[in-house]
Amino acid sequence: MIQTKAFCYFDHNATTPVCKEVLEALPELAQAWGNPSSIHWGGRQPKNILRDARKAVADAVGASTLEIVFTSGGSEANNTVIKGLFDYYQTAQFLTPEQRRRTHYMCSAVEHPAVIKAMEHLKSLGARVDFIPVNRRGEIDMAFYESHLSEETALVSVMFANNETGTLFPIKQMAEIAHKKGALFHTDAVQAFGKVPVNLHELGVDFASFSGHKFYSVKGSGFLYSRKGSNFSSLINGGGQERHRRGGTENTLGIGALGVVAKRVALIPEKAEQMAKLRDHMEARILSEIEEVTITAGESPRLSNTSSLVLKGVDGETMLMSLDIKGYAVSTGAACSSGNPEPSPVLLAMGLTREEAQNSLRVSIGWETTLEQVNAFVEALKVVVARLRSLQNDEGDSCHV
CATH class of the missing domain: 3.40.640.10 (Type I PLP-dependent aspartate aminotransferase-like (Major domain))
Incomplete structure (x- = not known):
């Protein structure tokens, strides 16, 4: 970590x-x-x-x-x-x-x-x-x-x-x-x-x-x-x-x-359980504290550390950059700011719309991630999403597909 x-x-x-x-x-x-x-x-x-x-x-x-x-x-x-x-x-x-x-x-x-x-x-x-x-x-x-x-x-x-x-x-x-x-x-x-x-x-x-x-x-x-x-x-x-x-x-x-x-493989079961608790805690907070969020494949068997979020109306690349400024490194399937207008092929293959794929954020935690870091991330995400949605309401969509 x-x-x-x-x-x-x-x-x-x-x-x-x-x-x-x-x-x-x-x-x-x-x-x-x-x-x-x-x-x-x-x-x-x-x-x-x-x-x-x-x-x-x-x-x-x-x-x-x-x-x-x-x-x-x-x-x-x-x-x-x-x-x-x-x-x-x-x-x-x-x-x-x-x-x-x-x-x-x-x-x-x-x-x-x-x-x-x-x-x-x-x-x-x-x-x-x-x-x-x-x-x-x-x-x-x-x-x-x-x-x-x-x-x-x-x-x-x-x-x-x-x-x-x-x-x-x-x-x-x-x-x-x-x-x-x-x-x-x-x-x-x-x-x-x-x-x-x-x-x-x-x-x-x-x-x-x-x-x-x-x-x-x-x-x-x-x-x-x-x-x-x-x-x-x-x-x-x-x-x-x-x-x-x-x-x-x-x-x-x-x-x-x-x-x-x-x-170190003997540690995997313990670490996987630890990551699952943190990931589930993070997702529960996000779903209850941020409106219009879905977890992609959230009901399917998943790795214990991975969360793919769709935050309606918020461009994933813009979220990534905003979180980066605050010191949080995450990933996204969209590529609006890199010159490639195409969203994640994986998410599209799963049946998500282009807009949903563009509004996606991937969060993947590790062995050394702590509860304090997860809670701080959720607070930062709440601020970023609120600000970007407010800007979108005022100025319209900033990521043209």
């Missing part, structure tokens, strides 16, 4: 502050400057760091060490699975006729851009891609999913939890359905790590993506879970690192930091 003077951070779904355990470990990790692939003394300590981190990460998500592939983050992991599997089915030798027929891919309509754009790339290469709809509650259209899944489906990619609304998806159930058709299943679990317990073997997925900076580690390091026997072509060709699944000299510093935070 970053707090300097009056500055409070409520944007943990965008990134998290580096925890003190990692900060304390960084100087020692930085001393291991050798190449892990070197067989002389310079490579031994870095190699040990990678080995220890791989074990910690595997234990944290219920996997084996051979199923962990270190990457630069979630976007690379997502692209590796989607593009790598497509390439594998196109070029690998000794594939069965059934595998070669699998040219169909599916993902939800509310995925992270790293998944959506990767799927669109496959579509440009000739693959058939279906985007699974969701309803206004953020729930997946299971009827669409089951009716479009077939023996030609190669991969289904559905996120564990949505980054904007916090909505949780029925990953285990969807993976079981995919496997009955012989399809593989990938989940972008970037937002889940550190907020809910994750056991990949119990979930039954074939691939999963993670990013360290969403769980109090440094940016530029993440990992891909690839279930034993799940093949794909390497996205980055190089010297054969990561068992030929991801080329390039490993980011020892970032991977070592991942290992440090992975050992």
